[in-house]
Amino acid sequence: MATREHFSEELENLKADIRELAEDVKQALVIAIDALHNRDVEKAKQIIEDDHLIDEKEEVINEKVMILIAKQQPVATDLRRLIIAIKITNDLERMADHAKNISKATIHLGEDHPISIHPGIREMAEVAFDMVDTAQNAFMLEDISFAHKLSEMDDIIDEKYGKMIRELLELTANNPDQIQYLMQMAYSARYIERFADHITNIGEEIFFLVKGRTYDLNE
Amino acid sequence: MNTLMKQKKVDNKTSVKTDKKEIKHTKSEAAMDKNVFEVNNLNLWYGNDQALYEINMNVPQNKVTAIIGPSGCGKSTYLKTLNRMVEMVPIVKTSGSIKYNGEDIFSDKHSVEGLRTKVGMVFQKPNPFPKSIYDNIAYGPRIHGVKKKAVLDQIVEKSLRDAAIWDEVKDRLNENAFGLSGGQQQRICIARALAIEPDVILMDEPTSALDPISTLKVEELVQELKKKYSIIIVTHNMQQAARISDKTAFFLNGELIEFAETDKLFSNPSDKRTEDYISGRFG
Numbered sequence: 001m002a003t004r005e006h007f008s009e010e011l012e013n014l015k016a017d018i019r020e021l022a023e024d025v026k027q028a029l030v031i032a033i034d035a036l037h038n039r040d041v042e043k044a045k046q047i048i049e050d051d052h053l054i055d056e057k058e059e060v061i062n063e064k065v066m067i068l069i070a071k072q073q074p075v076a077t078d079l080r081r082l083i084i085a086i087k088i089t090n091d092l093e094r095m096a097d098h099a100k101n102i103s104k105a106t107i108h109l110g111e112d113h114p115i116s117i118h119p120g121i122r123e124m125a126e127v128a129f130d131m132v133d134t135a136q137n138a139f140m141l142e143d144i145s146f147a148h149k150l151s152e153m154d155d156i157i158d159e160k161y162g163k164m165i166r167e168l169l170e171l172t173a174n175n176p177d178q179i180q181y182l183m184q185m186a187y188s189a190r191y192i193e194r195f196a197d198h199i200t201n202i203g204e205e206i207f208f209l210v211k212g213r214t215y216d217l218n219e
Numbered sequence: 220m221n222t223l224m225k226q227k228k229v230d231n232k233t234s235v236k237t238d239k240k241e242i243k244h245t246k247s248e249a250a251m252d253k254n255v256f257e258v259n260n261l262n263l264w265y266g267n268d269q270a271l272y273e274i275n276m277n278v279p280q281n282k283v284t285a286i287i288g289p290s291g292c293g294k295s296t297y298l299k300t301l302n303r304m305v306e307m308v309p310i311v312k313t314s315g316s317i318k319y320n321g322e323d324i325f326s327d328k329h330s331v332e333g334l335r336t337k338v339g340m341v342f343q344k345p346n347p348f349p350k351s352i353y354d355n356i357a358y359g360p361r362i363h364g365v366k367k368k369a370v371l372d373q374i375v376e377k378s379l380r381d382a383a384i385w386d387e388v389k390d391r392l393n394e395n396a397f398g399l400s401g402g403q404q405q406r407i408c409i410a411r412a413l414a415i416e417p418d419v420i421l422m423d424e425p426t427s428a429l430d431p432i433s434t435l436k437v438e439e440l441v442q443e444l445k446k447k448y449s450i451i452i453v454t455h456n457m458q459q460a461a462r463i464s465d466k467t468a469f470f471l472n473g474e475l476i477e478f479a480e481t482d483k484l485f486s487n488p489s490d491k492r493t494e495d496y497i498s499g500r501f502g
Contacts, residue, residue, distance in 0.1 A: 076488055
């Protein structure tokens with residue numbers, strides 16, 4: 001009989017929990033971006049209301065990790081698995097907060113605002129969705145090649161973000177009456193950019209898990 | 220000219236001083252890294268069965284070195300080789316070299332008794348003599364010829380203090396050591412080992428027969444003892460190795476698989492077999 005089957009099973013369950021949380025967070029961003037495009041204030045409000053469910057899942061995962069550390073006294077890779085579980089969960093929770101922030105922007109903009117949603121928002125969001133999937137693969141397979149990809153994808157987002165901000169600045173110069181709306185657009189872009197940074201952090205955490213040392217993918 | 224010469228002299232002095240300083244610095248660094256045991260290509264057989272294979276391992280001075288590994292991996296054999304206790308088994312053969320403070324322990328120049336005076340041992344089960352606490356501690360010094368009561372008193376108190384048990388037994392030194400708890404008996408055995416002023420203390424699973432609180436007391440004691448002694452401890456309790464040792468050696472099937480700083484070995488071991496063993500995924 002293999003040793004520590006029970007502990008291994010608990011680790012797998014924890015992984016499944018984190019994966020589920022990542023799916024929830026991705027969905028929150030998908031809905032937040034749709035709501036922004038569709039001027040759907042009700043949906044945006046729903047995202048904000050549902051955020052506490054994600055916070056609760058984070059708490060449950062942290063509690064499980066704490067119990068496993070106390071009871072199983074893990075070392076080496078097992079210990080790193082549990083440490084990064086807490087860190088990844090924390091990143092996911094912050095990512096959900098950014099989906100919530102985008103929803104707040106949607107509410108600020110309202111249903112009748114005069115501007116069209118900048119196409120950069122959708123483009124950045126699409127890359128961010130891919131990043132969540134890639135991070136999930138990296139996490140489930142404990143494979144750092146995916147973690148490296150995350151760094152490249154984050155660069156794409158940063159580039160799109162820079163371009164979009166420059167264009168928005170030009171728009172504000174020519175349409176000073178629309179500044180309040182254009183600002184909400186810039187904020188939303190910023191939230192997606194921050195969302196992606198957290199996914200890059202997850203890549204770094206997986207690197208730490210596999211290699212046992214820290215690595216800055218943002219460098 | 221004179222002034223120049225004077226200047227030169229001064230320069231020379233300064234440079235000599237600097238050199239001395241540097242030498243001193245290097246010396247103290249060397250002392251810090253000094254090895255109490257240097258083991259090279261050690262092989263050991265019980266009859267035809269080989270128990271240790273090509274062990275190369277330097278044991279650092281004034282540090283706690285832990286040896287971990289599954290039953291039958293050779294860790295106790297290795298420990299008992301360091302003070303040649305293993306030779307009490309008549310069919311034992313060894314090859315390779317073990318140097319204690321630079322001197323070959325197998326050389327005819329040195330007696331086994333001399334080695335064992337310097338390299339003391341504490342065993343798994345507390346094994347005090349059926350004598351008073353005082354006599355347990357005074358036993359070794361008496362054998363070594365200490366007769367004066369005042370000197371013996373001093374040794375007994377110092378040894379018991381060093382073993383962190385003086386306060387618990389100072390008022391009952393004439394009572395039989397068997398009356399003490401297991402944890403206290405083990406610390407008496409440690410005090411007994413300290414009484415003959417060893418350099419190194421070998422500990423063979425010293426806490427495996429103790430309750431958790433006594434275990435922690437012995438662990439605290441080990442941390443104190445390393446200031447004066449070099450300690451090598453065989454333990455089945457991996458958390459204990461992680462808690463108290465500076466370096467850890469992992470043995471498997473008579474081979475030394477990995478020997479590293481404890482922080483490194485328990486957080487990021489180099490060998491997959493070490494990782495499997497310390498994370499309890501073995502076999």
